[in-house]
Amino acid sequence: MTTRLRLQRAQRLLKVQEQMRGLAERDLAQTRARVAKVEADRAAMLATLAGETLHGLFLESAARRLRALAGEAGDLAATAARQAETVRERGLAEKRAERQAEGLATLRAREREQAEMRDQLDLMVARAGTRPD
Numbered sequence: 001m002t003t004r005l006r007l008q009r010a011q012r013l014l015k016v017q018e019q020m021r022g023l024a025e026r027d028l029a030q031t032r033a034r035v036a037k038v039e040a041d042r043a044a045m046l047a048t049l050a051g052e053t054l055h056g057l058f059l060e061s062a063a064r065r066l067r068a069l070a071g072e073a074g075d076l077a078a079t080a081a082r083q084a085e086t087v088r089e090r091g092l093a094e095k096r097a098e099r100q101a102e103g104l105a106t107l108r109a110r111e112r113e114q115a116e117m118r119d120q121l122d123l124m125v126a127r128a129g130t131r132p133d
Contacts, residue, residue, distance in 0.1 A: 007101065010097065013101075020093075021091055024086045027083050031076055042066065045062060
């Protein structure tokens with residue numbers, strides 16, 4: 001396979017890696033926003049509990065809601081940690097693809113330069129051969 005084709009494939013791979021990292025970052029941002037919302041709900045519930053004296057029925061309901069929010073926050077935190085690792089992995093894969101594309105671009109430029117030199121040399125030899133001595 002020619003260097004030009006390898007470079008084109010590497011550039012396509014780089015674009016895909018960039019998109020995959022972007023999607024992973026978006027998912028992580030959404031999860032972090034959900035974590036923040038759950039934490040805000042917990043804080044609001046605790047503030048409500050601290051400011052009022054609730055009686056049995058309301059207190060039990062509020063405690064159930066707080067436990068549910070705590071469980072959801074824990075699940076979301078675990079999801080966010082997994083997504084952060086995915087973002088890191090996607091970033092590394094993108095950097096590898098970028099380095100590969102840059103290396104192939106350098107190689108392609110070098111090949112073009114060598115081809116131009118060969119063409120110039122061929123032209124010089126051709127001119128020298130047609131010159132009357």
